[in-house]
Amino acid sequence: MNQTELNKNKQLPSKKERHKLFGSVDPGPRTKPEQKEKMVDLQNSKKDFLFNIDMVGISNVKHPIQIPSQLVPQIQTTIGTFTFGSSIAQGSKGTNMSRFTEQLDKYHHEGFAIDIETLKKFTKELAGRLKQEDAEVEVSFPWFFERKGPYSDLAGMNHADATIKVLYDHTTGYDVTVELTGKITTLCPCSKEISEYSAHNQRGNVSMSVKLTEDFDEQQIDWKAALLEAAESNASARIHPVLKRPDEKMVTEQAYENPRFVEDIVRLVAADLYEYSFVEAFEVSCRNEESIHLHDAVATLSYDKKQEKTR
Ligand SMILES: Nc1nc2c(ncn2[C@@H]2O[C@H](COP(=O)(O)OP(=O)(O)OP(=O)(O)O)[C@@H](O)[C@H]2O)c(=O)[nH]1
Incomplete structure (x- = not known):
């Protein structure tokens, strides 16, 4: 019998036997309890555990999310990467x-909009669910926006990397920082x-991290579109998914008419962020x-409007 005939007549053991x-x-033998109430709750043990912990939680949590956008497409389903955490005191183990x-699952079933x-x-x-005084949530996601060729008006999809960080503290309230990296x-x-x-x-990467003012209203301003505009309007040229020859000629000449060092980019973007009334403090970098x-x-350049100074 040759190998092909052997394979034809192969009698496999059962799945259980295969696993063995x-x-x-x-x-x-099982000796430890299987019911939750009888299990040891190590995380909740109370003792002097030597130090407070600034943040403990989970990171790299991937989840489908919906994000609002004032640019087209206005409703986007994308993948969010989350970090969740809170502080814990010296007296708690975990x-x-x-x-x-x-x-996260509860919000997902309620139609979690980011x-x-x-x-x-x-x-x-x-924070309430954890019985802690504070909590923090960070979510990063690719944000898409339609971009048209400057001459042909032919459209395609570009994207930038966006992040929202929310800190909540029972005594001091909220602290919201948003970040965007555009090309x-x-x-x-x-x-x-x-x-x-x-x-x-070359291709430059502009990263902006912005602390929002307390009265920031997302219904009025799409922070993603505003930060993208700060980066792109100060560039030598914008980046496009579709360019015909007349478009290509335009962006090539525009870049030649608007030369920029990395230093020029961070200062010009900083000027726009300084003028945005919803920005309290910012850091901008270009690579x-x-x-x-x-x-x-x-x-890199950072500035705090409250203190009216760069770092
Ligand atoms: N605190 C802590 N938990 C961990 C660590 N590694 C894994 N775990 C988690 O322990 C979790 C189970 O613990 P809890 O959330 O405290 O479960 P529980 O006590 O049954 O939950 P509650 O009823 O809400 O109190 C699992 O989700 C594991 O992921 C770690 O390093 N520290």
Whole structure:
């Protein structure tokens, strides 16, 4: 019998026997309780555990979410990556980690929309569920927006990476920070200045982290669109998914007419963030993936409007 005929007549052992063949063993004697009420609750033991913990929780939690957007498409289902946590005092051993995902599932069934008001409610409720004075929630997601070619008007989809962080504290209230990283074109001013023709240009990554004012109203302002505009309107050129030749000519010439160092980008974006009334404090950085080097060029600037100063 050749190998093909052998395979045709193969008699497999049962699935249970197959598992034994590959090392599974019968369960041993059971001595510990199986009912929740009889189980030891280590997490809730009270003793002097030496230190307070600033934050304990779970991270890298992936979940489908809906996000609002004032740009097209206005309703988006995307994947959120969450971190949940709270502080715990020196006298408690641990947190109850199942309660984070329990609360997430509850909101999911109620149609969890990732807007700032809902996230604030979620965070305060989470503190209550954990029986703690504070809680924090962070969610990151790709945000999509339609972009049209400057001449042809042909549309396609671009995206930026967005993050919302909400801290709730029983005594001090809420602290909301939003972040956006968008991509731009930058053309080197030095290269343009010294060369007989051409100038090197590259894709730049602009990251903005913004502390929102207490009265921020997401119904009035889409923070994602506002931060994207701060990055793109100060770039050498915007980035497009669809470009026909007349579009390509326009963005090439626009970039040549608006050369920018990384330093120029962070200062110009900072000026726009300074002018946005919903921004209390911010950090902006730019990372250019240099086309004439293997390394990147980077710059960072931070500013607190309340203190009227850079770091
Ligand atoms: N505190 C703590 N829990 C962990 C750790 N690693 C895993 N766990 C979690 O322990 C969880 C079960 O604990 P709890 O959430 O306290 O469960 P419980 O006490 O039955 O829940 P409640 O009825 O809400 O009090 C599981 O979700 C595990 O993920 C850890 O390092 N610290």
